[in-house]
Amino acid sequence: MTGAHGPAFPAGLSKDPGARITLSGLRDGLKAMDDVLVSCMRCGFCQSVCPVYGATLREADVARGKLALLEDLGKGLANDAGQVSDRLGRCLLCGSCEKECPSGVRLIDVFVRARALACAYQGLGPVKRLIFRLLLPNPRLFSFLTDVLGIFQRPFLRGAKGPPGVGAVPGVIPIAGGRHVPKLPFGGFSERAGPISLKPGKGRPTAALFPGCAPDKVFPDLTRATLAVLKHHGAGVFMPRGLVCCGLPLLCSGDREGFLSLVRENLRQLRGARFDWLVTPCASCASAIAGQWRRHREWFSGADLKLLDGLSGRVVDLTAFLVNILKADLSPRERPPQGAGSLDANDASGAKEGPEGLPRVTYHDPCHLSKSMGVSEEPRRILESLSGWEYVEMPEADRCCGNGGTFNLSHYDISLKIGERKRDNIVSVSPSAVATTCPACMLQLMDQLGRKGDLVEVRHVAELYAEDLGLDYKALARGEAPGIHDEPDTHAEPDDTHAGPDSKTPGGDGQKGALGAGA
Amino acid sequence: MTPAPAASRMTIPKTLLRDFRKLLGEDSVLSEEADLLSYAFDSAVVGQSVPSVVLAPATEGLLGRTVKACYDAGLQITARGAGTNLSGAAVPGAGPSAVILTNRLNRILEVNEADLYAVVEPGVVTADFAKAMEAKGLFYPPDPGSQQVSTLGGNVALNAGGLRGLKYGVTKDYLMGVEFFDWGGELVKSGSRTVKWVTGYNLPGLMLASEGTLGIFSKLILKLVPPPKASVAMLASYPSVGAASQTVAAIIAAHVLPSTLEFLDRKCLQVVEANARIGLPTDAGAILLIETDGGHAEGVKEEAELVRSICLKNGAGSVRVAKDAAERDALWAARRNTLPSLARLRPTTVLEDATVPRSKVPEMVAAVERLAKEHGLEVGTFGHAGDGNLHPTILCDRRDREGFKKVEAMVDGIFTEALALGGTLSGEHGIGIAKAKWLSREENAATIGLSKAIRKALDPRQLFNPGKKVV
Incomplete structure (x- = not known):
């Protein structure tokens, strides 16, 4: 079924998302993108904002150079597709260039499409195949492996001066050696808390909570804080147990087959339930679900397509949900100061307090929130409202931190160089904590600050907010999650009957915006 | 200026590459196809030319040794900073050639x-x-x-x-x-x-x-100079280009030098408004964006008031004066959005910069309009009215060979007109490859001859950026 929107994947490709193509197929695919490619006027303004170019000063690393290469490869002027694909991979997909581009070239689309073509030509590497096809689609296995990793991590991880809760991986360990990583928790959230259903307060909306892999498995307290905050504001919450990865890492690697199957699984999990908004504490998940799921609309049909269309305009990140939908009261400094952060960092370093004697917090804009979703005011408004923190703005707050998901794994040297600038900007305002809204950014900030031994906590806005409200979110204990099952029978886990368009699930009661009923 | 396909790449001996690597380090010598192709162009709409090697010295000393090594090896040398040139001056030569990047020397x-x-x-x-x-x-x-x-x-x-x-x-x-x-x-x-x-x-x-x-x-x-301490920005709309131009002449005649005096024609206004919706007068024939500045707030205010009255006296339909920084920004949004808005209309944007004495701006704008009609092309004109440097911007598609011939004819017409009005081929974009063939229309044989002699003396093997400027 083809949608009204232009195809998200190039013409010349088989409808089979996993089909391999030849070099001439690759060229045809690129030629089919010619109308977009030719609209770049080579002004080079992307150089001013591209984090990768900032680190390498190479033309092939910036959007203008990449577009030229794609055009050259399509026309047969470039012969080495492997090299072009390699240069294509030297990109964070942060969207800075797209925001700057005077010609309005939809660069993220171009790069995503080109990577799909390159992957169809070259194939997915064995490591990625293993992770994308085995680990990410299986939350139980993923959770189990995170637990195992956590157990093995403990004895090896060296305590190091730096952000609390972060340790250094000894250099001898392959790949991860030298990195500063968070101490892994024992037990992901959703696997133990099971499906969650929380009745909304009167006149309050219900959120389908999409925690995202990292908040669920690496930072489960973040998911707990998210839940606690939603509950505090009277929102209903629905969270099935079997949600899988949003698919963004796969899409960025050109694995559209894997991406599509993850989206389908997530849609299957959400189908049949009633909710008004899909909410996530992860900026990357938000941008993937709101943007990329939708842009691949033509690959879906039937109940999936209906749900996907229903989600349109209804996917928000947690901070936008709190501020714009729940209209949380954010009048500053109203609440009594309590539970405002674990301030080891502040104690140790001394002069990090604002004029009112409060510890300082600054904010880093994740690209996927500020550039993809256009959300930058909301998290700041929340931080400014905190009674226990003094908010300070850092320079270049919206410049990419350099994580870029898989980019951090494949191009760690460049990622580090980009991250150093972010780290310098953070410490320039002497904060006790840096808050953000993306777990991938959190990992990068922890690594960067950890390397320099900076005593700056790395927190998600939701955690600081929950603590400022005095919510004892960590009491949503692992495996137990008391108080979050008050409506156990309304939302059944998706079963094998595959609640479809004619599902018997209640939901058509006329409530405006009710989603997921499959109708 | 036909956007021809890339020339085939000239390869250089492996031993030479090895020498460069020894001199500069592995990371500072780019020789893979994908890298070379990304330095085959700059911002000008001209044909590509792929270099044989790209060198990125990180220190002044290494820069000198790189230049010498390239020259000794007989490589054509093109220096490149950001590669944003609009005349092709940063496009490498067609022979065995090296691009020397200067962007790492950035202290x-x-x-x-x-x-x-x-x-x-x-x-x-x-x-x-x-x-x-x-x-x-x-x-x-x-x-x-x-x-x-x-x-x-x-x-x-x-x-x-x-x-x-x-x-x-x-x-x-x-x-x-x-x-x-x-x-x-x-x-x-x-x-x-x-x-x-x-x-x-x-x-x-x-x-x-x-x-x-x-x-x-x-x-x-x-x-460096001391910065101005105060400034006032205003936007004046005119029913016709002529009235806007008269204003420019009148402002200068009153011995006022605004820090900026920008011009946008009707086409630009319409395109910007359609794209950015910032409340521009789309029925106006032209607008002037004027800013005065200076060391004393009162003096600047007085000057601005004088400029405003000159605008109104010379036929401005309305003059909006910015009261604060936010309003100033809003006025400038028109100018900031001009090129982006034009660029979004068609795939290719040919930005010309023929310049005339500022008193001749009305004639030049009229000539551009006439030429656009004659060749059936979409053209928006904006630019620096205060110094006669206009940017007729031709919107086209570089893939359309036949259509591009019209663009070339139009550009030729613009040059002819500018020179006839006592102007020059290029006010600020440069001659590069794009305008080299027109040089003799502006400069006489003796001038070009002397220029060639200087070039020969300073570059005996003709390796420094061949094909540009004086050829």
Whole structure:
């Protein structure tokens, strides 16, 4: 079924998302993108904002150079597709260039499409195949492996001066050696808390909570804080147990087959339930679900397509949900100061307090929130409202931190160089904590600050907010999650009957915006 | 200026590549196809030419040795900063060629606040430099459209202009001295840190706008000025281009020099409004964006009031004066959005910069309109009315060979007209490849002959940026 929107994947490709193509197929695919490619006027303004170019000063690393290469490869002027694909991979997909581009070239689309073509030509590497096809689609296995990793991590991880809760991986360990990583928790959230259903307060909306892999498995307290905050504001919450990865890492690697199957699984999990908004504490998940799921609309049909269309305009990140939908009261400094952060960092370093004697917090804009979703005011408004923190703005707050998901794994040297600038900007305002809204950014900030031994906590806005409200979110204990099952029978886990368009699930009661009923 | 396909790449001996790697390090020598292709173009709509190797020296010493090694090996040498040139001056030569990147030489070496100058390496980005000077309470006025990415070395090599030309001048007015490597790899130093300087030949003047054909910059001494303390911005709409032009002439005649005096024609207004919706008068024939500045707020206000009354006297339908910084920003949104809005209409944007004495602006605008109609092309004209430097912008599709012939004919017509009006081929974009063939229409045989002789003397093997400027 083809949608009204232009195809998200190039013409010349088989409808089979996993089909391999030849070099001439690759060229045809690129030629089919010619109308977009030719609209770049080579002004080079992307150089001013591209984090990768900032680190390498190479033309092939910036959007203008990449577009030229794609055009050259399509026309047969470039012969080495492997090299072009390699240069294509030297990109964070942060969207800075797209925001700057005077010609309005939809660069993220171009790069995503080109990577799909390159992957169809070259194939997915064995490591990625293993992770994308085995680990990410299986939350139980993923959770189990995170637990195992956590157990093995403990004895090896060296305590190091730096952000609390972060340790250094000894250099001898392959790949991860030298990195500063968070101490892994024992037990992901959703696997133990099971499906969650929380009745909304009167006149309050219900959120389908999409925690995202990292908040669920690496930072489960973040998911707990998210839940606690939603509950505090009277929102209903629905969270099935079997949600899988949003698919963004796969899409960025050109694995559209894997991406599509993850989206389908997530849609299957959400189908049949009633909710008004899909909410996530992860900026990357938000941008993937709101943007990329939708842009691949033509690959879906039937109940999936209906749900996907229903989600349109209804996917928000947690901070936008709190501020714009729940209209949380954010009048500053109203609440009594309590539970405002674990301030080891502040104690140790001394002069990090604002004029009112409060510890300082600054904010880093994740690209996927500020550039993809256009959300930058909301998290700041929340931080400014905190009674226990003094908010300070850092320079270049919206410049990419350099994580870029898989980019951090494949191009760690460049990622580090980009991250150093972010780290310098953070410490320039002497904060006790840096808050953000993306777990991938959190990992990068922890690594960067950890390397320099900076005593700056790395927190998600939701955690600081929950603590400022005095919510004892960590009491949503692992495996137990008391108080979050008050409506156990309304939302059944998706079963094998595959609640479809004619599902018997209640939901058509006329409530405006009710989603997921499959109708 | 036909956008021809890329020339086939000339390869160079492996031993030479090995020597470069030994000299500069593995990471500073790019020779893979994908990298070479990404340096085959700049911002100009001209044919590509793929270099044989790309070299990125990180220090002045290495830059000198790189220049010498390339010259000795007989490689054509094209220096490249940000590659934002609009005349093809950063497109490599067709023979075995090296692109030498200067963007890693990006340090501000000295800022002298007492003597008002700065010494910089050529790879410093223009806007970064201006910002750093602003932070010290100083002002570097040249502001070419590409300033966010362009490098100072490139600005000097092209004598870049910008919006402030009328009152503050262009890059040439801020160049006090240069250091550059000549064809033998020797470091030549000329100019001074003093305001007055008459020692030796004026080599900074010779190197200015030389487009990389005489040597490769390693250091620049740039003049700084105290910043204006106050400014007032206004937007005047006119029923016709003629009335707007009369205003420009009247402002100058009243001995007022606005810091900027920008012009947008009706086509630009309509396109910007359709794209950005900022409340522009789309029924107007043209608008002028005027800003006055100076050291005293009261004086600037008075001057602005005078300018406003001149606008109204000369037929402005309305004049909006910005009351604060936010309103000033809103007025400038029109100008900021012009090129982006034009660029989104069609795939290719050919941005011309033929310049005429400012009194001839009405004739030039009329000629552009006539030529556009004649050739059936979509053209928006904006530019620096205060200095006669207009940017007729032709919207087209470089893939359409037949259509592009019309564009070339139109560009030819623009040059003919500009020269007939006593103007020049290029106000600020440079000659490069794009306009080299028209040079003899503006300069006489003796001038070109002398220029060639100078070039031959400073570049005996004709390896510095061949095919550009004087050919």
